[in-house]
Amino acid sequence: MEVESNNTVFKAGLAITDQDDVKFSMGFRPYVPSKNGGSMLLQASLAPGQPVGYVHPVWYSGWRDETLSWHETCSFSALLNPTPVTIIRGPEAKKFLKENFVNNIDNFPIGIIKHGLLCLENGMLATHGVLMHTAEDVYEAHWHAPYINYLFQLKKYDAELTDISPQRYLYQLQGPRCLEILEQITGDDLHDIKYRHFRASSIDGHEVRILRFGMAGTLGYEIHGDSAYAKEVFKKILATGRPYGLRPIGMFTYGMNHIEGGFPQIGVNIISAMCEDEGFIQYLAKDPYSNPMCYMTSSENIECLGSAGPDPHNFMYNPFEIGLGGCINWNHEFRGKKALRKLKESEDKDVATLRWNPEDLCRLYAMQFDPDAEYVRQLDLPCDLPLFGYAGLTTDWVYDSEGKKIGRSYGRVQSNYYHAVLSFGAIARRCRGISTEVYILRGEPGTHQIKIRATVERFPYNTHLVNDGYDVETIPHYKAK
Numbered sequence: 001m002e003v004e005s006n007n008t009v010f011k012a013g014l015a016i017t018d019q020d021d022v023k024f025s026m027g028f029r030p031y032v033p034s035k036n037g038g039s040m041l042l043q044a045s046l047a048p049g050q051p052v053g054y055v056h057p058v059w060y061s062g063w064r065d066e067t068l069s070w071h072e073t074c075s076f077s078a079l080l081n082p083t084p085v086t087i088i089r090g091p092e093a094k095k096f097l098k099e100n101f102v103n104n105i106d107n108f109p110i111g112i113i114k115h116g117l118l119c120l121e122n123g124m125l126a127t128h129g130v131l132m133h134t135a136e137d138v139y140e141a142h143w144h145a146p147y148i149n150y151l152f153q154l155k156k157y158d159a160e161l162t163d164i165s166p167q168r169y170l171y172q173l174q175g176p177r178c179l180e181i182l183e184q185i186t187g188d189d190l191h192d193i194k195y196r197h198f199r200a201s202s203i204d205g206h207e208v209r210i211l212r213f214g215m216a217g218t219l220g221y222e223i224h225g226d227s228a229y230a231k232e233v234f235k236k237i238l239a240t241g242r243p244y245g246l247r248p249i250g251m252f253t254y255g256m257n258h259i260e261g262g263f264p265q266i267g268v269n270i271i272s273a274m275c276e277d278e279g280f281i282q283y284l285a286k287d288p289y290s291n292p293m294c295y296m297t298s299s300e301n302i303e304c305l306g307s308a309g310p311d312p313h314n315f316m317y318n319p320f321e322i323g324l325g326g327c328i329n330w331n332h333e334f335r336g337k338k339a340l341r342k343l344k345e346s347e348d349k350d351v352a353t354l355r356w357n358p359e360d361l362c363r364l365y366a367m368q369f370d371p372d373a374e375y376v377r378q379l380d381l382p383c384d385l386p387l388f389g390y391a392g393l394t395t396d397w398v399y400d401s402e403g404k405k406i407g408r409s410y411g412r413v414q415s416n417y418y419h420a421v422l423s424f425g426a427i428a429r430r431c432r433g434i435s436t437e438v439y440i441l442r443g444e445p446g447t448h449q450i451k452i453r454a455t456v457e458r459f460p461y462n463t464h465l466v467n468d469g470y471d472v473e474t475i476p477h478y479k480a481k
Helices: 063-072 093-100 147-152 178-186 227-244 257-261 278-284 292-296 337-346 358-367
Strands: 002-005 008-011 040-042 055-057 074-077 085-089 113-119 125-135 138-142 160-163 168-174 198-203 206-211 220-226 246-248 349-356 393-399 405-415 420-428 437-442 450-457
Touching: 063 074, 063 246, 074 227, 085 093, 085 147, 093 138, 093 147, 113 147, 125 147, 147 160, 147 278, 168 178, 168 227, 178 198, 178 206, 178 220, 178 227, 198 227, 206 227, 220 227, 227 246, 257 405, 257 420, 349 358, 349 405, 349 437, 358 420, 358 450, 420 437, 420 450
Parallel strands: 074 246
Antiparallel strands: 002 008, 040 055, 074 168, 085 138, 085 160, 113 125, 125 138, 168 220, 198 206, 206 220, 349 420, 349 450, 393 405, 393 437, 405 420, 437 450
16 A cells, blocks of 8 residues: 655555665755655744744654554664763762762763753753763763753863763664664673663674663664764664564654653653752853754743643653652762652652543544534544644543542653553552543643543553563574575
8 A cells, every 4th residue: 555645655653665765865854754744844943033943843743653663573773863962071970970870870881871860959851862971981861951060060070071962873672572682783792681771783884882771661772873874873773674574663653652661751752840940040041052952941831731721831751750759879979859758758659650531532532523512622632732832741630539620641652562542640649549530631721621531540651562671682683604
């Protein structure tokens, strides 16, 4: 079957069928092909007077096909490029990290990663991402800029912070065939890499780093390398992965895999609280558009949708509310510790997955065909991500069976694998029991609203091919020909 899309004909299933057809051009998201990409997404301007952002594929072979790839074959994403990457090196690099990250930096061997959290003094989450210990007195932070840059200049350290974002590409492969594909690409047996560990390898003579990690919750790896060779590696991944059923995924699909895997994402599901730090805003004003993360630093850039209303504070969270409280180590002094301690003692919220009731979803869908029904904003797409621009997040109030408000629902997606509509829920602990029935209030304030029932489920929701603990010895080892 062939499908016509944007004057490009591609076969349903795998849109990119010939690596010679893969073209990269100016204006498209770096390291993502501009040809055979299916629908295109035009990122809106980040602020008045700023240039329009990158154009990139919404999806390649359709969201249903692509969301099955990390369960059945292998998904391939290039959409984290350009990733904000900073290197902190020097005798006091560790001291800087300990004073600012909530994590245990003392127990941090070379060759592993931590889920690094930076919070405001009031305990709200500023940003989070991968923190790597790459060498003696050398650390690498992904997705912590520009807030980490601001924190570094607040105090004198015998260390240096360097932003290398344009120099690094990052590709993600997830699914049961991803290790086989990676070993074919590198010519290296990579079975020894444990979850959250990384080591060096090479692709066509170019050094790369292979990290066992991913957002979907299934077996997954990342490739980090020199951006000068990114396009060459992209084409090789496609050519090598095709016989294994590899699927490149678009921006729309990439935003969906975090919900199954249990990874709330700033700018996709929640709003960063860094825009509440007045010192940071003053710092950023000197060069406000120097970093890819800057669109997330102002709540004015994001439209707040859902029954939680337009107040951006309802879209901000502390670590406990999004399942990251376990990252906090209390045996050192760090930014926000006092506030986080109080939140730990008084906070009633915990994270769960909410599975939306299919009968109520069908009722909502049917309302648009009833001329007498009042309008309620539909679930027009399989997730609450906007088709144009970054702006637009949805958060809904959650109530218990007695009508008492117990928390918030955010990050709604339709899981094709689990045949369910799922969202994250930051809800009262007393309602955290599996299969507890709650309801989600759908519709913006001032409009007609309806109740959608949901059940409280496990977090993370995915239990299939779970990366942490997956026995890679069930996968054949690479053998050089």
